[in-house]
Amino acid sequence: PPATASGSQKDVTAHLFQWPWRDVAQECRSTLGPAGYAAVQVTPPQEHVELPAQGHPWWQAYQPVSYQLDSRYGNTREFAGMVEACHRAGVKVYVDAVINHMSGQVGGGTGSGGTRFGKYDYPGLYDSTDFHHCDGDGWIHDWNNAWEIQHCELLGLSDLATEQEDVRSDIAGYLNGLLRLGVDGFRIDAAKHIPAADLAAIKAKLKRPAYLYQEVLGNTPIPKADYLPNGDVIEDAYGQQISRVVKSGKLSWLDQFGEAWGFSPTGSAVVYVDSHDTERDQSGATLTYKDGPLFAIGNVFSLAWPYGHPLVLSSYGFTSTDAGPPGAAPDGDLRSVRCGGVTSGPGGWLCQQQDTATVGMVGFRNTAGTAPVSRWWSDGDNAIGFAREGRGYVVLNRESTAVTRTFDTGLPAGVYCDVTRGTVRGNRCTGPTVTVTKTGTLTTTVPGLSALAIDVRHRVSRP
Ligand code: LAG
Ligand code: CA
Incomplete structure (x- = not known):
């Protein structure tokens, strides 16, 4: 391609x-x-x-x-x-x-x-x-x-x-x-x-x-x-x-x-x-x-x-x-x-x-693109998170209950659009956003049977 x-x-x-x-x-x-x-x-x-x-x-x-x-x-x-x-x-x-x-x-x-x-x-x-x-x-x-x-x-x-x-x-x-x-x-x-x-x-x-x-x-x-x-x-x-x-x-x-x-x-x-x-x-x-x-x-x-x-x-x-x-x-x-x-x-x-x-x-x-998978996390069961190093981060929760945690995304700080629920129009996300701190962490709750994904092209604001 x-x-x-x-x-x-x-x-x-x-x-x-x-x-x-x-x-x-x-x-x-x-x-x-x-x-x-x-x-x-x-x-x-x-x-x-x-x-x-x-x-x-x-x-x-x-x-x-x-x-x-x-x-x-x-x-x-x-x-x-x-x-x-x-x-x-x-x-x-x-x-x-x-x-x-x-x-x-x-x-x-x-x-x-x-x-x-x-x-x-x-x-x-x-x-x-x-x-x-x-x-x-x-x-x-x-x-x-x-x-x-x-x-x-x-x-x-x-x-x-x-x-x-x-x-x-x-x-x-x-x-x-x-x-x-x-x-x-x-x-x-x-x-x-x-x-x-x-x-x-x-x-x-x-x-x-x-x-x-x-x-x-x-x-x-x-x-x-x-x-x-x-x-x-x-x-x-x-x-x-x-x-x-x-x-x-x-x-x-x-x-x-x-x-x-x-x-x-x-x-x-x-x-x-x-x-x-x-x-x-x-x-x-x-x-x-x-x-x-x-x-x-x-x-x-x-x-x-x-x-x-x-x-x-x-x-x-x-x-x-x-x-x-x-x-x-x-x-x-x-x-x-x-x-x-x-x-x-x-x-x-x-x-x-x-x-x-x-x-x-x-x-x-x-x-x-070609960024490798990194920062793999799982609860040992049916919730996982991983980065595409420096480019994006995704959480998948197939448990029936919510997962609340601080994920190590490695991404630059800022507010990101959850691209599984929203689209960026202008500089606004039509769905929920999450915030990555300057140490690259993300503290959030991912409901049961759902996903969250963020990437650097859908960062709606920087600190
Ligand atoms: C494929 N890949 O190798 C296609 O992805 C698949 O959808 C095709 O089958 C198959 N190969 C042949 O190109 C489809 C249907 C079949 C259908 C066939 C031919 O899944 O069900 O067979 O296309 O139209 C039909 C009848 C058969 C009958 C056959 C010949 O269902 O019962 O024996 O026609 O008359
Ligand atoms: Ca043949």
Whole structure:
């Protein structure tokens, strides 16, 4: 990521799950740019299947029909306008690239751009010879077999023969078209299902530099490390562990959170508390918006802690895991996003990227830059505090009762805005402030199930 004027880094990406391009453009201008997000991750933009009988589920987007940018999220012109608007706002655009497979529609169908297709037949693009055909039903069955995982069908989705030169060229053609429109990078969907060498060959065909982060879930039988020569990897263990610790462990365990936990190298890891997939995981293991203050604690920790490049999920309320985005017309067309959803029931658009604490912590992270963690304190249980030396200080209290104490922040004296509750406008904090003394101490009370964070760019007065 690029260095900012102060030498700190911007490295938070907002994933605007299922947002139409015009709304992403507006969000780049109004929130993402001003808040200091580095990038936005958008929904797969290619033509996709249409499944009216299933109520136009969100996952239509993960079944490509062609590489035309003609989807329920918008057309090529709207996509290009979005990239331009985001760039003007200083926000990069990362595309979720579905290149392991095409559709899983055995009977074929008509795509969002009007293309008629069969499961192994995409006119003018792919025919049956461009796909893998495994024995039996063709699906992946043995999840301990690396060959099967990469050469058979994930969920019955027709699996592209990425070892073939013509298939590689068609995929690279799609990605190059996006790069020509100004796209800055790609989330490689289902990367684990594509041999790392095939991805390397596709990457070698790209005509402009592109940032890649590859979705390689787990480490067996296919190690994430195999993919590091191509770019970054999604470290899915991060969200699992942060969820486990916050839900049922102790925050005091987090003092070495990162590589010491067996995670990928910090500079190569993309991390999240939850993703569009894990927020739908029915086991209840994942911290999601449904967890309220516990989610907020995991989220604040994640943005304060210098491991990996965080992805902030912006999603919508749902009861059915298949439910498409809010307010869609019966034909699947999307209306523009209106924030302000509630966290129960279908609920509407949640717009988590606008939450005061999230915006505040994006600023905190940018301000902290590469400053190391220091001055770690814990109550040995579920309350912790730590500095990003000389740049910021954060307290997380997952106990049910308040913590009152004098924290050693090491920060310059002054009055600071608690960026988890307020924003600085002019020289005033819209939320509560706290005072750091000239010895760098802060005496305060942090209520149960809450957080406090201060940083040197949000100091509202000096002594
Ligand atoms: C991913 N990463 O590797 C995405 O993050 C994940 O959301 C995608 O699954 C998956 N890979 C394939 O790109 C999603 C849904 C699936 C859905 C799939 C294809 O989570 O539920 O499968 O997209 O649309 C659906 C049905 C399956 C069916 C399949 C094929 O749910 O029951 O077998 O379609 O017809
Ligand atoms: Ca494959």
